[in-house]
């Protein structure tokens with residue numbers, strides 16, 4: 001790309017911010033258009049109980065490099081913190097039980113520990129043990145996580161361990177989530193050995209995990225710190241309150257029609273969710289638009305509750321709990337944030353972050369605040385015995401926020417890229433709808449989009 005090329009990035013979530021930052025750093029004529037009056041998209045940190053507390057994502061995976069490298073680049077790497085509590089619970093057969101270790105993405109590796117945990121029924125454990133004896137044909141297409149785990153380890157491992165974890169991450173349903181797109185580590189194991197447990201145990205033997213290595217990192221000022229650092233560096237490259245409404249081709253370049261006028265570009269990076277991107281490219285590529293439109297989304301609510309620590313009446317001795325679908329009333333997961341993160345425990349409050357809603361059931365997400373809070377409090381009493389009144393409550397709704405990577409997702413994304421390359425050269429897509437929902441994956445996709453854009457005009 002030559003530095004005279006005009007690049008417009010649409011959407012100032014983490015993907016768009018990183019893409020625009022990288023382009024600007026490389027000296028290109030960059031504009032970042034954002035519909036809302038704030039940047040960050042799904043990352044939003046606000047004041048709560050006298051602290052800065054995230055309203056959505058609050059941490060990122062440590063085993064992939066991209067978010068850590070960004071922290072380094074922004075000069076905040078040394079400020080990152082890892083969870084103070086490592087153990088977590090699962091609410092199964094009517095009580096909170098420790099998640100059995102070791103496990104890989106919900107797949108238990110030690111059946112004796114699994115049995116002792118009580119998370120599965122005796123029949124569920126017996127069925128899971130059969131995994132070690134499996135001899136079936138290895139060929140696996142892009143099946144759902146559910147179909148493979150049910151077949152190899154049984155329904156209970158899927159419903160009470162794997163789905164709470166992997167379905168939970170995407171507010172999805174493992175019976176309709178692609179293993180290739182949502183759990184690459186399991187997909188690889190599934191193709192190596194008919195027994196998941198044998199293969200995953202072998203893998204751990206060959207690459208033993210460091211028990212002291214953090215699994216997650218956070219920033220004491222919240223994920224908003226990344227957003228603020230990027231926004232500071234981008235300055236007036238960012239144009240907020242500007243929704244892109246249409247894209248037109250214009251003399252070998254692109255014209256963006258927006259709520260605040262026209263912007264011209266040689267290259268456009270659409271870092272918006274696929275459901276928003278679809279109509280923007282519909283006139284340019286019917287194939288891409290159809291595939292983009294076929295990506296569905298789930299809605300969630302995240303309630304943050306503060307309690308007087310002496311009043312809550314629970315030891316909060318872990319990072320929180322997950323609730324498998326067969327046990328759910330309204331809560332899907334709850335982080336004991338003031339135990340999990342030292343900085344959130346500093347003021348003496350007990351802080352709970354409660355998740356509600358998934359792809360098969362978002363009824364509660366749409367309740368009014370009073371009804372939603374009443375249902376969540378009743379569920380906290382059922383699960384944790386908490387009856388105390390919260391001293392502060394915040395409700396954050398994230399409607400149509402989690403793209404569902406259904407079977408075939410990765411080939412769908414490849415089709416989108418190919419169709420745009422053929423029908424709308426110079427338009428690229430990136431972000432959580434495509435190759436990973438987590439913050440690190442979004443950052444990686446931003447870099448990939450910048451590389452594609454560079455190659456395009458080279």
Ligand SMILES: Cc1cc2nc3c(=O)[nH]c(=O)nc-3n(C[C@H](O)[C@H](O)[C@H](O)COP(=O)(O)OP(=O)(O)OC[C@H]3O[C@@H](n4cnc5c(N)ncnc54)[C@H](O)[C@@H]3O)c2cc1C
Pocket residue numbers: 010011012013014015016033034035036039040041042043055056057058059060061242243244245271272273276300302398401402430431432433437438439440442
């Ligand atoms: C409740 C919740 C908890 C999460 N927890 C974690 C976690 O702990 N760890 C983790 O790694 N990930 C987590 N995630 C996922 C992660 O936060 C998101 O996948 C990621 O932030 C999405 O970034 P993005 O840039 O792809 O999209 P977005 O953040 O959705 O950004 C898209 C931007 O485009 C803008 N836009 C939309 N339409 C237009 C238009 N027409 N014109 C201009 N701009 C437009 C939007 O306003 C938005 O700012 C969580 C997500 C949620 C909702």
